[in-house]
Amino acid sequence: MATSIPIRITTARRHAPDDSAAAPSPEKVASCATICSSCNLRELCAPCCGLTRSEMDIADRLVFNRSRLRRGEILYRSGDRFTSLYAVRDGFFKSTALIENGREQLTGYAMTGEVLGMDGIAPERHTCTAIALEDSEVCAILFAGLQEVAQAIPSLQRQFHRMMSREIVREQWVMLLLGRMSAEERLAMFLLNLSRRFLAHGHPPSEFNLRMTREEIGSYLSLTLETVSRTFSQFQQEDLIRVQQRFVRILDRAGLERVIGRGEQR
Amino acid sequence: MATSIPIRITTARRHAPDDSAAAPSPEKVASCATICSSCNLRELCAPCCGLTRSEMDIADRLVFNRSRLRRGEILYRSGDRFTSLYAVRDGFFKSTALIENGREQLTGYAMTGEVLGMDGIAPERHTCTAIALEDSEVCAILFAGLQEVAQAIPSLQRQFHRMMSREIVREQWVMLLLGRMSAEERLAMFLLNLSRRFLAHGHPPSEFNLRMTREEIGSYLSLTLETVSRTFSQFQQEDLIRVQQRFVRILDRAGLERVIGRGEQR
């Protein structure tokens, strides 16, 4: 069943209708500067922020192209030509990789403040598909421009390297999760991780709405939707959480952390 | 059982005895240049190669520190302060990540021509442990230096970004492998991948000695050593390969590729 590509996905792409030109212009950058100052990507997407005026001058090589996507819309597809990284200004994305045959693996979720698309740099094509899980807004950063600017501004360059490295480390964790953990542990990690990210973005960490279906969670954790559901029920019985459809309340954080330790000693 | 840290691992670290000073010196770089010209890392570890003389002048900020490791020696440990990337000049390494409890996951193998340690950039500590699986030689590249040089030489900078991106893509494949593939498929992929890498480094692609034990293969693929062994035997029965201890001959490459397709359609 997972073979079929979700049909509800519209084909609308990038470039929100209200966002016009793609050509670099001082005007554009200026407006970007104001936008960025209120953006909580400051650290990640640093180019507009924390720079001196002269550095700022250099930064006009960078074109920012904001766009809005609605739930289900595709930011980029596997195979698309790579031109930009995307900073998630607001919203929630999933990214999935697929191999020749029909199989797919969710490679990650990106929420507000995170950056998508780093997989495309070397192959110059995206190797996965990024889909908005809720109405979202991204800031497209032309990679060629970013590289040029990074060339001139060491702090930005370092920032960018750290960002890529963080992605590598994050993926190593996922490998550990997929390779060495039981269903209970995977789901506990998933919930705690999600909670941490919500907290980091100013949302209540112990009470949130999942933006994804059981099937999507299962795809990320490499479990079937049934196993995800059963494990949720089990956690609820153990009074670790309270679930009601997409709504989750974490009742016993320490308990969830203990779940992760259960299978250890191997 | 896997809890215990392999005892045979010696504690000898980095810096082979013959390699002395760590201070940058023109002399050092000069000798490096000759070394690199005969090094098959040209593309990856580009700094010494394909550069103009003036770029070369800049490159003297880079300190290379070659060192030899014997089978079982540790290049760096998880938690070690991160200072350098390591280009594998010759040999074979595995790198393992571990979580609090005793569990570990092999995150990859690196052979001649590949680069280790990119996970350490953001945390400024290594997040995994790299161990030589055979007598090996690496070229340590001070990261601070690399960053400085990359700042000045765009082509090097791009090269470096591609390298990190490639690592991200590679890990996505491993996620797919761990998350979505059966034991047969994992082992087939492993063999074909290994074969491709041997070919790329000028070794016969259909006949090679595994540098790792069944347990290590299992750790990488997240299978038990028994399952690895059984699957080898099965492949042999199907006349796909011939195995004898560590020696492997690939008899039917197309057949192995077909194995990877078996489980698809999901």
Add this chain to the structure above:
DNA sequence: CGGAACTTTGACACATATCAAAGTGTGTGG
């Protein structure tokens, strides 16, 4: 209200882990 999409729960199947024991090198010391 009806239907679609999603979730929950149950019964059963199956791949892989686990436990156990025998087999095969390979290097070391007598």
Add this chain to the structure above:
DNA sequence: CCACACACTTTGATATGTGTCAAAGTTCCG
């Protein structure tokens, strides 16, 4: 050069976690 030990591999029997299939339940939305 043998033989003993050790580390690794193979194979078998059994256990178990998760997938698969099926059906009923819930929520959402037109």
